[in-house]
Every structure is written in structure tokens, then in C-alpha cells.
Amino acid sequence: MKRVLIAAVTTAALLLAGGCGDDKTQVSPTTSASAAYPVTAGSVTLDKRPERIVSLTPSGTEMLYAIGAGPQVVAVDDQSNFPADAPKTDLSGFKPNAEAIAAKNPDLVLLSNDTDKIVSQLTTLKIPVYLTPAATTLDDSYREIGEIGTLTGHQAEAEALHQRMATQIDKIVKEVPARSKPLSYYYELDPTFYSVTSKTFIGSIFTLFGMTNVADAADADGSKGGYPQLSQEALIKSNPDTIFLADSKCCQQSAQTVTTRKGWNTINAVKAGRIYALDDDIASRWGPRTVDLVQSVADAVAKVPA
Numbered sequence: 486m487k488r489v490l491i492a493a494v495t496t497a498a499l500l501l502a503g504g505c506g507d508d509k510t511q512v513s514p515t516t517s518a519s520a521a522y523p524v525t526a527g528s529v530t531l532d533k534r535p536e537r538i539v540s541l542t543p544s545g546t547e548m549l550y551a552i553g554a555g556p557q558v559v560a561v562d563d564q565s566n567f568p569a570d571a572p573k574t575d576l577s578g579f580k581p582n583a584e585a586i587a588a589k590n591p592d593l594v595l596l597s598n599d600t601d602k603i604v605s606q607l608t609t610l611k612i613p614v615y616l617t618p619a620a621t622t623l624d625d626s627y628r629e630i631g632e633i634g635t636l637t638g639h640q641a642e643a644e645a646l647h648q649r650m651a652t653q654i655d656k657i658v659k660e661v662p663a664r665s666k667p668l669s670y671y672y673e674l675d676p677t678f679y680s681v682t683s684k685t686f687i688g689s690i691f692t693l694f695g696m697t698n699v700a701d702a703a704d705a706d707g708s709k710g711g712y713p714q715l716s717q718e719a720l721i722k723s724n725p726d727t728i729f730l731a732d733s734k735c736c737q738q739s740a741q742t743v744t745t746r747k748g749w750n751t752i753n754a755v756k757a758g759r760i761y762a763l764d765d766d767i768a769s770r771w772g773p774r775t776v777d778l779v780q781s782v783a784d785a786v787a788k789v790p791a
Contacts, residue, residue, distance in 0.1 A: 526632035529615045534638040535593035539586055541578035545595035545617045546571055547772035548630050551646050554637040560589045567766065567774070583607055593636060620686045620771035621711075623654070630772070646773060653776045657783045658693050664791050669697040671715075671725040671754070675732045678715040685711040686771050687731075690779055694786050699723035721748050727785060728754040731769065733762035761785045 523532045539560045540546040546565035549558055561571045562578040576585055578597060583606040586594060594607060594614045604614045615636060620626045627647045634643020670691060672681050680700035681687045684707070688698055699720070703713035732738045740760040749755050763781055767774045 522638075524635050526635040527615055529593075529613050529636060531593065531613060531636055533592075535591075535613075535636065537589065537591050538593045538595065538637070539576070539589050539591040540565060540571075540595040541576055541581055541586070542595050542597040542617050543567070543578075543766070544620075544770040544772040545597070545629075545633065547770060547774060548617075548633050549595070549637065551773040552630065552634050552637070552639040552642040554633070554639050557637060559591065583610065587612060595633070621684065622686065622689050623651075623775070625686070626771045626775060627651070650773065650776055654693070654779050657776070657779050661694060661783050661786055662791060664695065667695050667697045668726045668786060668789060669699055669723070670727045670729060671699050671720060671723070672729045673732055673738065674712070676736050676738055678717060678720060679712060680715055682709075682711045682713065687768065690775070690782060693779070694782060696727075696786070699725045717746075717748070721752060724752055725754050726757075727759045727761065727789065728752075729768075729782070729785070730760065730762045731765055734765040738762070757789075759785070759789060 522534060523530055525531075534557075536557050537559045538549065538554065538557045540549055540558060541562040543562070543565045546558070546561045547567055549555060550568050550571065555568070555571070559572060560574045560576060562576045563573065564578060565571050565573060574589075576582075576589075579600065581596065581600055581603045583603060586603075586607065587610050591612055594612055595617055596603065596614055597617050597619060599616065604616070607614050615633070617629050617633075620629065627650070630643050630647055631640075634640045634646075672687060672691070674680060680703070681698075682701045682704050683689070683692055683698045684704075688711070691698060700713055700715060702723075703709070703715050703719065704711060728743060730738045730743070739762055740758070743749060743760050744755055754760060761781070763778070767777050767781075
């Protein structure tokens with residue numbers, strides 16, 4: 486998804502990628518006894534439970550497996566690398582091909598966006614498509630989980646996942662001591678200084694901790710879609726208290742590489758050693774492992790003296 490963000494930022498804003506994490510949100514592959522068809526979620530109506538699901542969105546793939554719908558998944562895209570046993574293929578969510586998708590004989594397809602009008606192409610082939618656009622809030626993520634649960638016959642499991650995530654996130658946030666002065670942060674998507682604002686899904690996670698985003702000013706009018714590219718001069722001048730790297734895998738960025746950047750030795754975060762490398766994948770997806778991201782931010786914030 487790192488490629489997605491950067492592609493989205495080129496067209497409207499920007500995107501990102503995949504990895505590991507704990508399996509707290511995984512559930513056994515059971516089926517909700519109360520499932521009854523036909524069902525409708527979003528703009529999709531299914532007459533029966535889908536048994537051949539194709540997921541071309543990493544976040545959607547993680548949601549499917551977390552609610553126990555994994556056995557119904559027959560193929561996932563080339564970026565869906567979690568869980569490890571998901572049936573990964575060379576299908577692309579960035580450049581979806583209707584014929585290649587149809588060859589999997591799916592009765593439901595998950596996509597994050599309608600690239601190249603793929604939805605109409607699949608609809609013509611009588612293949613139902615559920616869109617899971619990038620979330621901008623936790624509620625968006627919970628809604629998608631719920632709708633996927635409805636479509637796949639796992640409503641109860643989806644609701645349980647929703648409640649578990651909400652409870653865990655609330656607990657993590659509450660355990661971080663309150664601060665008299667908000668911490669500022671710079672969130673790096675790639676080494677060319679693309680970042681996120683508070684109006685994005687990632688930004689909403691940091692808002693939970695009352696943090697101030699130094700990238701907000703670069704997209705005050707929203708024209709960058711929440712994913713502005715900052716100048717090095719502006720970044721140094723903004724002097725963030727903390728730096729979070731979501732490009733540690735894709736671009737091999739680390740505390741060491743950041744400290745060697747020209748002029749960055751004057752930034753508070755660099756001087757204090759408050760540079761935190763995140764798992765690119767977890768940091769770029771809005772599914773069950775968002776709990777892991779929240780925990781990573783909490784761990785970092787807790788290390789900074791109040």
C-alpha cells in the first residue's frame with residue numbers, strides 16, 4: 486500500500502504497503518448462525534453466502550480473516566501479505582484486470598477503489614463488488630468490518646471484532662499519562678517528505694493522544710487530500726518533538742538515516758533520539774491491526790518525559 490499512497494498523492498494525494506503483527510484479532514472460522522440471505526451492505530446485495538471471495542485490498546483481506554471468513558477466500562492481491570496463509574496471487578489492486586479476476590470465478594470481489602472503472606466491468610460479468618475505500622476515521626474502519634461481516638455471513642464475528650478493537654484502543658490510550666503540553670510529530674511516508682495531516686486515518690490515530698501534526702499547515706485548504714509533500718526547510722523549521730517513519734521497509738529509513746540528513750541535527754526529535762520506525766504495512770492499513778499501530782504510538786509517547 487506504500488505504492489498506493491504515493492500513487493494517490495500523485496493523482497490526488499498519496500499511499501503505502503504490508504507486514505506482521507500479533508494475531509489478537511484473529512478468530513476461528515465459524516459462521517454466524519443468524520446469517521440470512523439476501524443481505525445488503527453498501528451498494529451490494531447478495532442472494533447467498535459468498536464462497537469464492539477475491540480480495541484486492543490488503544486491509545480488506547485482513548478484515549476477512551479476522552472475522553473468520555478466511556476459508557471463503559480463494560485469491561488475494563499481490564500486496565496482501567497478512568495473514569501469511571492468505572492465497573496470494575499476482576492479481577493487482579492497483580491495476581485490476583477484469584478477465585484475470587473473473588478467471589478466479591468469484592462470487593464477491595473486494596476492492597479499495599474503482600480503478601479504471603473496474604466495478605462496471607465486473608458488474609457486466611455479473612460479479613458483485615464491494616468497495617472498501619481508505620478509511621479516514623476509526624468509525625470508517627468499523628463500518629467496513631461490519632459490512633464485510635454482513636456480506637460474508639459473519640455478522641456476529643464482525644461485531645465482536647469491532648468491540649474488541651474499540652476496547653483495546655480505548656485502554657491503550659487511557660494508559661498513556663496526560664501531558665501539560667501537546668507533543669508535535671512528523672509522520673513520514675517516504676524519504677521525499679510526503680506526510681499525512683490530521684484529517685487522514687493515520688492523523689486521527691495521533692489525535693487520540695492529543696498530538697500536534699506539523700504537516701497540517703502544508704494542506705490547510707485540503708487541496709492535497711491530506712497527503713502533502715513538505716519541504717526539508719519547512720520540516721526543519723517546524724521542529725517536531727517526535728518523528729515516526731512509515732518507510733522503514735520500503736525505503737530502509739531509520740533513526741540512523743534520519744540523523745545524517747543535512748540540517749536535521751537541529752530538530753528536537755533528532756537531538757533527543759525520538760525517532761520511531763513503524764511497520765510500513767501496519768501503518769498503512771485501516772483494519773484489525775490498527776490496534777498494533779495505536780500501541781506503537783502509545784509506546785513512543787510514553788517514553789517522552791512529560
